[in-house]
Amino acid sequence: xxxxxEESLKMIRETAREFSRKELEPISAKIDEDDFFxxxxxxxxxxxxxxxxxxxxxYGGSGLGYDAQAIVTExxxxxxxxxxLSYGAHSNLVVDSIYRNGSEYIRKTFLPKLCSGEMIAxxxxxxxxxxxxxxxxxxxxxxxGDHFILDGSKTLITNAPYADLMLVxxxxxxxxxxxxxxNTDKGVxxxxxxxxxxxxxxxxxxxxxxxxxxxxxxxxxxxGEGKEIIxxxxxxxxxxxxxxxxxxxxxxxxxxxxxxxxxxxxGKSIAEFELIEEKLANMYxxxxxxxxxCEKALVEIQNDRMNAIxxxxxxxxxxxxxxxxxxxxxxxxxxxxxxxDSGVERLLxxxxxxxxxxxxxxxRKHLVASNLVKYFRKNKSLPK
Numbered sequence: 001x002x003x004x005x006e007e008s009l010k011m012i013r014e015t016a017r018e019f020s021r022k023e024l025e026p027i028s029a030k031i032d033e034d035d036f037f038x039x040x041x042x043x044x045x046x047x048x049x050x051x052x053x054x055x056x057x058x059y060g061g062s063g064l065g066y067d068a069q070a071i072v073t074e075x076x077x078x079x080x081x082x083x084x085l086s087y088g089a090h091s092n093l094v095v096d097s098i099y100r101n102g103s104e105y106i107r108k109t110f111l112p113k114l115c116s117g118e119m120i121a122x123x124x125x126x127x128x129x130x131x132x133x134x135x136x137x138x139x140x141x142x143x144x145g146d147h148f149i150l151d152g153s154k155t156l157i158t159n160a161p162y163a164d165l166m167l168v169x170x171x172x173x174x175x176x177x178x179x180x181x182x183n184t185d186k187g188v189x190x191x192x193x194x195x196x197x198x199x200x201x202x203x204x205x206x207x208x209x210x211x212x213x214x215x216x217x218x219x220x221x222x223x224g225e226g227k228e229i230i231x232x233x234x235x236x237x238x239x240x241x242x243x244x245x246x247x248x249x250x251x252x253x254x255x256x257x258x259x260x261x262x263x264x265x266x267g268k269s270i271a272e273f274e275l276i277e278e279k280l281a282n283m284y285x286x287x288x289x290x291x292x293x294c295e296k297a298l299v300e301i302q303n304d305r306m307n308a309i310x311x312x313x314x315x316x317x318x319x320x321x322x323x324x325x326x327x328x329x330x331x332x333x334x335x336x337x338x339x340x341d342s343g344v345e346r347l348l349x350x351x352x353x354x355x356x357x358x359x360x361x362x363x364r365k366h367l368v369a370s371n372l373v374k375y376f377r378k379n380k381s382l383p384k
Contacts, residue, residue, distance in 0.1 A: 009071060024076065035196075036201050042117060046116040051095065052116075053068050054091075061115045071243075073240055082350060094121035095111065106220065121165045123167050135227065139152025148213070149213060151212070153208045153209065156204055160193075169230060175226065176226030177224060178229050179218050187212035198350040198353055234308075242354075246294055248322050249286075252351075256328070297314040307383075309368055320354075322354050326351040327348055329347060
């Protein structure tokens with residue numbers, strides 16, 4: 001017999017799956033082909049209670065946890081990884097962070113609009129000269145009287161072209177501070193929208209800050225706490241975003257099974273050929289292992305435990321596996337998989353971002369190894 005919590009999560013999955021299959025999947029090819037961001041469909045996630053899923057009801061959210069957010073991310077990722085990426089950037093990277101770190105003023109002022117979808121959000125961390133080394137940022141905020149003056153630029157920002165609210169990190173002297181910045185603030189402007197290889201339809205662009213005056217009440221947390229806020233959110237970000245690629249991999253595996261069963265060559269289904277069997281077996285094994293790693297890491301962040309090893313390992317293996325599974329899906333489909341109308345080649349192009357965004361594969365390997373060594377030196381054993 002399911003618990004009340006399990007019943008709730010089952011309902012979330014059913015609702016997210018129905019939305020994904022009935023409303024998102026039919027336009028997924030258009031999203032990719034036209035680099036189209038369906039704003040109204042995105043706002044509909046707010047009506048379903050998904051945009052503020054980890055935020056308490058008093059601030060306009062659904063009062064659920066990261067497990068519910070992961071379910072929505074996975075189901076959206078199945079039909080459109082790019083749409084799921086924009087969802088994760090808004091719901092996890094910004095909305096969840098504002099709830100966890102924001103003052104009561106910031107929570108009450110901005111969360112209801114972010115949870116409803118009235119406002120679309122972007123996390124602004126990456127700069128032209130600092131990617132993996134995020135703390136090498138040059139964007140600065142200096143104090144003038146009772147205001148901060150923000151100057152600098154951010155690039156490769158998810159949702160930037162449509163963002164109404166931005167969570168911006170800047171240098172404040174020798175430390176870093178997070179600010180809530182609005183698209184309507186004087187001195188804020190947007191640069192070009194990037195045309196990308198994959199994840200098309202998830203708008204990515206540049207944002208500039210030229211002498212933007214911000215009241216002190218726009219500081220997220222406290223002045224100088226920006227580094228801690230960045231680090232505190234990274235584990236959750238890696239885990240939640242990994243579920244995009246769980247969903248993508250499930251799609252790739254399912255379409256491969258369908259094609260392998262139906263496709264006939266030399267008088268029999270290609271699913272009966274040993275080489276195709278090997279591919280399907282390896283794809284399934286990597287998919288199931290990815291799910292287990294992600295679910296293990298999800299339990300850690302759900303219980304508010306900072307576990308850099310599990311979160312980095314989860315997205316490291318899941319992203320690599322999603323790309324592998326998508327590539328094998330294309331190989332199983334042969335020439336048909338290479339044709340855009342099949343939708344299979346899109347899965348591969350979208351999967352590739354998994355090893356670049358939210359920290360590269362190389363950074364994740366460093367995080368796993370360095371934290372593992374640190375733990376072993378202290379405890380003389382593997383983490384439990």
